[in-house]
Amino acid sequence: xxxxxxxxxxxxxxxxxxxxxxxxxxxxxxxxxxxxxxxxxxxxxxxxxxxxxxxxxxxxxxxxxxxxxxxxxxxxxxxxxxxxxxxxxxxxxxxxxxxxxxxxxxxxxxxxxxxxxxxxxxxxxxxxxxxxxxxxxxxxxxxxxxxxxxxxxxxxxxxxxxxxxxxxxxxxxxxxxxxxxxxxxxxxxxxxxxxxxxxxxxxxxxxxxxxxxxxxxxxxxxxxxxxxxxxxxxxxxxxxxxxxxxxxxxxxxxxxxxxxxxxxxxxxxxxxxxxxxxxxxxxxxxxxxxxxxxxxxxxxxxxxxxxxxxxxxxxxxxxxxx
Amino acid sequence: xxxxxxxxxxxxxxxxxxxxxxxxxxxxxxxxxxxxxxxxxxxxxxxxxxxxxxxxxxxxxxxxxxxxxxxxxxxxxxxxxxxxxxxxxxxxxxxxxxxxxxxxxxxxxxxxxxxxxxxxxxxxxxxxxxxxxxxxxxxxxxxxxxxxxxxxxxxxxxxxxxxxxxxxxxxxxxxxxxxxxxxxxxxxxxxxxxxxxxxxxxxxxxxxxxxxxxxxxxxxxxxxxxxxxxxxxxxxxxxxxxxxxxxxxxxxxxxxxxxxxxxxxxxxxxxxxxxxxxxxxxxxxxxxxxxxxxxxxxxxxxxxxxxxxxxxxxxxxxxxxx
Numbered sequence: 001x002x003x004x005x006x007x008x009x010x011x012x013x014x015x016x017x018x019x020x021x022x023x024x025x026x027x028x029x030x031x032x033x034x035x036x037x038x039x040x041x042x043x044x045x046x047x048x049x050x051x052x053x054x055x056x057x058x059x060x061x062x063x064x065x066x067x068x069x070x071x072x073x074x075x076x077x078x079x080x081x082x083x084x085x086x087x088x089x090x091x092x093x094x095x096x097x098x099x100x101x102x103x104x105x106x107x108x109x110x111x112x113x114x115x116x117x118x119x120x121x122x123x124x125x126x127x128x129x130x131x132x133x134x135x136x137x138x139x140x141x142x143x144x145x146x147x148x149x150x151x152x153x154x155x156x157x158x159x160x161x162x163x164x165x166x167x168x169x170x171x172x173x174x175x176x177x178x179x180x181x182x183x184x185x186x187x188x189x190x191x192x193x194x195x196x197x198x199x200x201x202x203x204x205x206x207x208x209x210x211x212x213x214x215x216x217x218x219x220x221x222x223x224x225x226x227x228x229x230x231x232x233x234x235x236x237x238x239x240x241x242x243x244x245x246x247x248x249x250x251x252x253x254x255x256x257x258x259x260x261x262x263x264x265x266x267x268x269x270x271x272x273x274x275x276x277x278x279x280x281x282x283x284x285x286x287x288x289x290x291x292x293x294x295x296x297x298x299x300x301x302x303x304x305x306x307x308x309x310x311x312x313x314x315x316x317x318x319x320x321x322x
Numbered sequence: 323x324x325x326x327x328x329x330x331x332x333x334x335x336x337x338x339x340x341x342x343x344x345x346x347x348x349x350x351x352x353x354x355x356x357x358x359x360x361x362x363x364x365x366x367x368x369x370x371x372x373x374x375x376x377x378x379x380x381x382x383x384x385x386x387x388x389x390x391x392x393x394x395x396x397x398x399x400x401x402x403x404x405x406x407x408x409x410x411x412x413x414x415x416x417x418x419x420x421x422x423x424x425x426x427x428x429x430x431x432x433x434x435x436x437x438x439x440x441x442x443x444x445x446x447x448x449x450x451x452x453x454x455x456x457x458x459x460x461x462x463x464x465x466x467x468x469x470x471x472x473x474x475x476x477x478x479x480x481x482x483x484x485x486x487x488x489x490x491x492x493x494x495x496x497x498x499x500x501x502x503x504x505x506x507x508x509x510x511x512x513x514x515x516x517x518x519x520x521x522x523x524x525x526x527x528x529x530x531x532x533x534x535x536x537x538x539x540x541x542x543x544x545x546x547x548x549x550x551x552x553x554x555x556x557x558x559x560x561x562x563x564x565x566x567x568x569x570x571x572x573x574x575x576x577x578x579x580x581x582x583x584x585x586x587x588x589x590x591x592x593x594x595x596x597x598x599x600x601x602x603x604x605x606x607x608x609x610x611x612x613x614x615x616x617x618x619x620x621x622x623x624x625x626x627x628x629x630x631x632x633x634x635x636x637x638x639x640x641x642x643x644x
Contacts, residue, residue, distance in 0.1 A: 012636075013636045014636040014637055016636075017634045017636060017637060018634050018635060018636060019634075021636075036374050036481075037481055037483070040484075040572075041413065041481070041483050041484055041485075041556075042378060042408075042409040042410075042412040042413055042484075042555075042556050042557055043376045043377055043378035043409050043410055043412070043413045043415070043472075043474065043481075044376070044377045044378070045374050045375070045376050045377070045413070045476070045481055046374065046375055046377060047373065047374055048370040048372075048373055048374060048375050049373055050370075051369065051370055051371055051373065052358050052367050052368065052369055052370060053367070053368060053370050053375050053473075054365045054366070054367050055365055055366045055367070055368060055419075055421055055456065055457060055471075055473070056364060056365035056366070056421075056457065057421040057422075057423050057457060057458060057459050057469070057471055058423070058459050059423045059425055059459050059461045059463075059467070059469060061425050061461050061462065061463045061467075063463070063464065064461065064462050064463070065461070086364075087364040087365050088364075088365055090364040090365070091363065091364055091365045091367070093365075097377075099377055099378075099379040099471060100379075101379050101380070101381045101469050103381050103383050103467065106635075106636040106637070106639070134377065135377060135378065135379060136379060137379050137380050137381050137469075138635070139381045139383050139386065139387070139635050140383065140386050140635040140636050140639050141381075141383045141385070141386070141465050141467065142385065142464070142465050142641075143463050143464055143465035143467070145381070145383075145425065145463065145465070145467050145469075147379070147381060147423050147459075147467075147469035149377075149379060149421060149471040150365075151375075151377070152365070154367070159358075159359055159363070159365075159367055161359070161363050162362075162363055162364075163363075233364075234363075234364050235364055250362075312339045312340050312341075313340060313428075313460070313461050313462040314334075314335040314336040314338075314339060314340060314343075314428040314462050315336055315339060315428070317428070317462050319464075
C-alpha cells in the first residue's frame with residue numbers, strides 16, 4: 001500500500017463499491033468509433049468490417065512494471081494504452097478498441113482510478129484517435145494490476161508479420177531508440193523511489209522521463225508501413241538488440257545495422273516500430289533506414305554480431321515495488 | 323507463496339524464463355477454429371465473419387476469487403475459461419477464442435502453468451468446442467492473477483441484451499442455481515483452507531464442490547436462447563436475486579418468480595443463464611420456466627419483493643488467500 005494509492009483522504013474503492021466506482025469512471029473513458037455495444041451488458045460488441053480482428057493483451061504489474069513513486073495514475077493509464085496500441089500498430093493495423101481490467105487494493109482512492117481513466121483517454125486521443133474503451137472489469141487485489149486487451153482493423157490488408165523480411169530489404173525504425181531506458185536509468189539513479197525527487201527529474205530531464213512514463217509510440221506509422229509494402233514489422237518492447245534478433249530469427253535472415261549506439265541497441269520500452277521494406281521503397285511517416293537484411297542469422301552492428309540483452313520478468317524483477 | 327505454487331521441486335518460472343515457459347505451455351493450449359494468426363507475433367488475428375465481434379474480459383485474483391488449498395491449477399484454467407465463455411453465451415453468441423494473461427510469483431512451478439493450460443483446454447473442449455486460445459501474456463507478480471478476454475460470433479443475429487424483457491414474457495433459467503455457493507459454503511465450513519480436507523470434501527460432496535471449482539455453465543444454450551427469440555439474457559455470476567434485479571432494472575420491468583428457494587436466490591458463481599422469452603415460446607435446450615415478466619420493478623418471489631444480496635469485491639473480501 002503506497003501513499004499515492006491511499007493517502008487517507010477521500011472516497012476509496014471499498015467505501016464506494018464496484019458499481020459506484022464504475023459510474024464515476026465510465027464518463028471519463030474514451031469512446032470508440034467501432035462500438036456496436038459499449039459497457040453495461042455481459043459483453044461488448046465492436047464492428048469488424050474487415051471480417052478479421054487483430055487482438056493483443058498485456059499486463060502491467062505494480063513492482064516489476066511500474067513504481068507508484070514515479071508514475072501518476074494518469075501516466076499508468078497512458079502507458080497501458082500506448083504499449084497495447086503499439087502491438088496493434090506493429091501488425092499494420094489501426095487500433096479500434098480496448099478492454100481494460102484493473103485490480104487494486106480496497107483502500108485505493110476512487111480519484112486514483114478517475115485519473116487512470118483520464119490517462120487512458122489522453123493516450124487514446126493522442127496516439128490513436130477513434131480508439132476507445134468498450135468494456136472492462138474491476139477487481140480487488142493486494143497488487144495493483146492492469147490488464148489491457150486491444151483490438152485493431154486490418155482494413156483489408158494482410159497483417160505484417162515478423163517473418164517476412166527478405167535479403168536485400170531495407171531495415172528501418174520509426175520512433176525513439178533508448179530514450180525510455182535512459183529515463184528509467186535516471187529514475188533508478190535517484191536511489192529509493194521517491195515522488196519528490198522524481199518530480200524534480202521530470203523538470204530537469206523531461207524528455208527522458210516522459211519516454212519512460214508516457215511513451216509516444218508512432219501508432220499511425222504501423223498502417224503507413226503496411227501501405228508502403230513493409231515485409232516484416234514488430235514493436236520494440238525489449239530493446240532493439242533483442243527485438244531485432246526476434247525479427248531476424250522469425251524471417252530466417254540477419255539484420256546488418258549501422259550507426260546505432262550501444263544505448264540505442266540496449267534500451268527497451270520505447271515501443272518504436274522496427275520494419276523491413278523492399279529495396280527502393282520511399283520510407284513512409286517517421287521511418288528512417290538503419291541497415292539492410294542480409295543472409296545469415298542474428299543482428300550485426302557495423303559488421304559485429306550483437307549478443308545479450310533482454311528483460312525476463314521472472315529473473316529481471318528484484319521484488320521491490322514502491 | 324503457497325505449497326501448491328512452489329513445493330520446492332522441479333523447474334520454476336524463474337529458472338526456465340518466459341520463453342522457455344511459453345514453449346512448454348503452447349502445445350497444451352486448445353486451438354481455436356477462428357484462428358487466422360495464432361501466438362508468436364505482436365498480436366493474434368481471428369476471423370469475425372459476422373462483421374462484429376463480442377468481447378468480454380474478467381480477472382481472477384488469488385485471495386478474493388480463489389484459494390490454492392481448494393483449486394488445482396487445472397481447476398483454475400477450467401474456471402477462467404467457463405466464466406468468460408458464459409458472458410459470451412449470455413449475449414446469444416458462440417465463443418470463438420480467448421486470450422489469457424497470467425502473472426505469477428517467480429518461484430511458481432512450470433508444472434503449475436502446464437496444468438493450468440490443461441484445465442483451459444479441457445474447459446474449452448467440454449463447454450465450447452472449437453473455441454481456443456489465440457494469444458496471451460506471461461508476467462511476474464506477488465499475487466497470482468489470471469486475466470481472460472473472450473470473443474464470440476453472433477452469426478448474423480442481434481445480441482441479446484439485458485434490456486429487452488417485456489411484460490408477459492416467460493422468465494426461464496438454464497443451468498444450476500445455488501450449487502456453486504453451496505460448494506463454497508462447504509469449503510469454508512472446513513475452517514482454515516486445507517488441501518487434505520478439501521480433497522475429502524471432493525469425495526463426499528463432489529457435485530457441490532465441482533460446481534464451485536469447475537462450473538459447467540450451459541454455453542450452447544446461449545445461442546439456443548437467441549435462436550428461440552429470447553428478449554433478454556444474462557449470466558448468473560452474483561446470484562439469481564441480484565442478477566435478476568439487474569435484468570429487471572435494465573428492462574424497466576419486474577420479474578415475478580415462483581418455486582425458487584432462498585438458497586437458489588442467493589447463490590452466486592453458477593454462471594447459469596437467465597433469459598426471458600415471448601409467451602408461448604417452446605423453451606430451448608435446458609431452459610425451464612421460473613416465472614413471468616410483470617409491470618413494476620425488482621424481483622418478486624411468490625409475490626414478495628426480494629432485497630439484499632450481491633458480492634462486492636471491495637467490501638466482500640476479508641484479505642485472506644491460502
